[in-house]
Amino acid sequence: MFSVMVSVQVTTSAVCIVITVFSLLTSDWIGGYCYFCVLVPNMYLYCILGTMLENCSEKFMYEMYNISFYNLNPSQQRFVLFMLARSQQPGAILLLGVMPLSVSSALQVTKSIYSITMMMARFLQK
Secondary structure (H helix, E strand, O other): OHHHHHHHHHHHHHHHHHHHHHHHHHOOOOHHHHHHHHHHHHHHHHHHHHHHHHHHHHHHHHHHHOOOHHHOOHHHHHHHHHHHHHHOOOOOOEEOOOEEOOHHHHHHHHHHHHHHHHHHHHHHHO
């Protein structure tokens, strides 16, 4: 459910950053600097939250594996087995259904933004 919303938010932030930088290169738009300063943290906020979700899932899985299983009663053991089975495939938010949402994916998006912006700058020079 959140993958679609977060993917749209990160994608539109990246596109807006490219358009804003292009506008700043071609015109004298003073408000563009403030808008740029709002867009970049907005995009990175979602990616940081994705990293926090991954870390929380890893900590939960680690704690699940360290439970003293034999000291529990049978109903608790069944519940722990169910949670262990579910923790084998932790839920992660995927960015555009391709890569997990994390700070490393934010870095890849930033590299793409830089590449597109430099391509547009070379187009302006010609």
